[in-house]
Amino acid sequence: MFYISSWQDGWMVWGVAAGILMFFASLQAVHFFRSRGYETFLFIHIILAAVIVPAIYFHVKVQIKGIQYVYAMMAIWAFDYLARFLRIIVSGITSKADVRVVSGDILEFKIAYSRWWKYYPGSYAFIHILLPLQNSWQSHPFSLVSSPLKEDEGKVIIFARIKEGITKSMSEYILRQPSNMLRTIPVLLDGPYGDRHHLHHYNTLILVAGGIGITGVYPYAAELVKSPERKQNILFIWTTSDDSFSQWFGDYIAHLTSDERIQQHIYLTSERHEHEEQDVPTQFFSIEKGERPGKTTPSTPEIEYQLGPTSFGPANGLSRKSSVISASLSLVEHRGNTWVHERATRNHSRPDLKDLVANEISKARGSLAFVVCGPGPLNDVMRCSVADNIQSANARIDYYEEAFCW
Incomplete structure (x- = not known):
């Protein structure tokens, strides 16, 4: 009887309503549903x-039991939104972004903001796009990158892969414009967020990225370029589907080639690249020592790199088929969708990551850190490989992972 009569009281109705709504909110937040229509x-x-909070309030206010927890919840929620609002104000309410489609599936945002906060490796921000029909009230998180180009000084850069939702509608908007290339739009920036990994203490860094995950690890390599006094070596590995990356990230990769402490291996993993014959123009093949630039050798030799106490090369499970140019240290060739350099190789294969991890750990004589950012399968392989080989290490080994999931 008590149960039946209690339905005549508002507090019971509000409590049941809050419970049901919380169940649906929890079910809807499962990654399977969330990722299919964010x-x-x-x-x-x-x-x-917005409905659950007042429902809980009306449920507990009658008996005054637990009302303090409701106030605490409301205070936390209000503080979160206030803090975000203040971050937007600090970033500048008049921020502008130059937006363009830089390849078939990549959007680039060059954002001029207040500069009242400083970009750092590992940072990300939420962006509001202030355009009609773009759901300006929504915000979306993206990793931040600093451009090596002088004309971009003072800006933060965002690269976003075009999928569904805001990235797709934004790319369609850009492509509908008369210029079909670049559009300056008002934006709001909520950030920065994210933890910065303190990697300067390690003797060697192995940076591994998959696809758009390059934006999660590149800043750590770029930071080393700014610190010539640091005695550190970096092996930088990037797997991407094809060579269109040179259209949107070529300048960033070229920037890293200026530092002899950094070795780069780019892997083109699509079937078209894995099975094609070597089709790089002859000027992109190795130029032997003593030969003048322009005189080419039609071969793609096995390459062994020596960087201080650490060697990187095919013996580490890295290179199967590569195209390299060994001319001046400062020379970077851009030809079509291809770039090559003495300290950067383009490989038409998939890297043997398990072999790489085992070799790097076994020969490490100083501290070693792996920093990984990519799709789930790549992260899983790297994490498991480090765990499987860490017992054989002769020095400190640490593993850091950046995952694009929330």
Whole structure:
């Protein structure tokens, strides 16, 4: 009887309603549903939260039991939104972004902001796009990168892979413009967030990126270029589907080639690249020592790199088929979708990451850190490989992972 009569009281109705809504909010937040329609998820989740909070309040206010927890919840929620609002103000409410489609599936944002906060490796920010039909009330997180180009000084750069939702609608908007290339739009920047890994203490860094995950590890290599006094070696490995990366990240890779402490291996993993014959123009093949630039040798020799106490090369499970130019240290060739350099190789294969990890750990004589950012399978392989080989290490080994999931 008590149960039946209690339904006549508002507190019971509000409590049941809050419980049911919280169940649906939790179910909707499962990654399977969230990843298939993030904008829809976010909109519904905010509406549910806006109803759940007052429902809980009306449920407990009658008996005054637990009301302090409701006030605490409201205070935390309000503080979160206030802090985000203040971050947006600090970043500049008049921020502008130059947006363009830099390849078939990549958007680039060059954002001029207030500069009241300083970009750092590992940082990311939420961006509001202030355009009609672009859901300006929503914000989306993206990793931040600093451009090596002088004309971009004082700006933060975002690269976003075009998928569904905001990136797709934004790319369609850009491509509809008369110029079809570049558009300056108002934005709001909420950031920076993210932890900075303190990697300067390690003797060697192994940076491994997959696809757009390059934005998560590149800043650590670029930071080394700015610190010539640091005695550190970096092996930089990037797996990407094809060589269109030179259209949007070529200048960044070229920037790293200026530092002899950094070795780069780029792997083109699509089937078209894995099975094609070597099709690089002859000027991109190795130029032997003593030969003048322009005189080419039609071969792709096995390459062994020596960087202080650490050697990087095919023996480490890295190179199967590569195209390299060994001319001046400062020379970078851009030809079509191809770039090559003495300290950067383009490989038409998939890297043997398990072999790489085992070899690097076994020969390490100083501290070693792995920093990984890529799709789930790549992260899983790297994490498991480090765990399998860490017992054989002769020095300190650490593993850092940046994962694009939330």
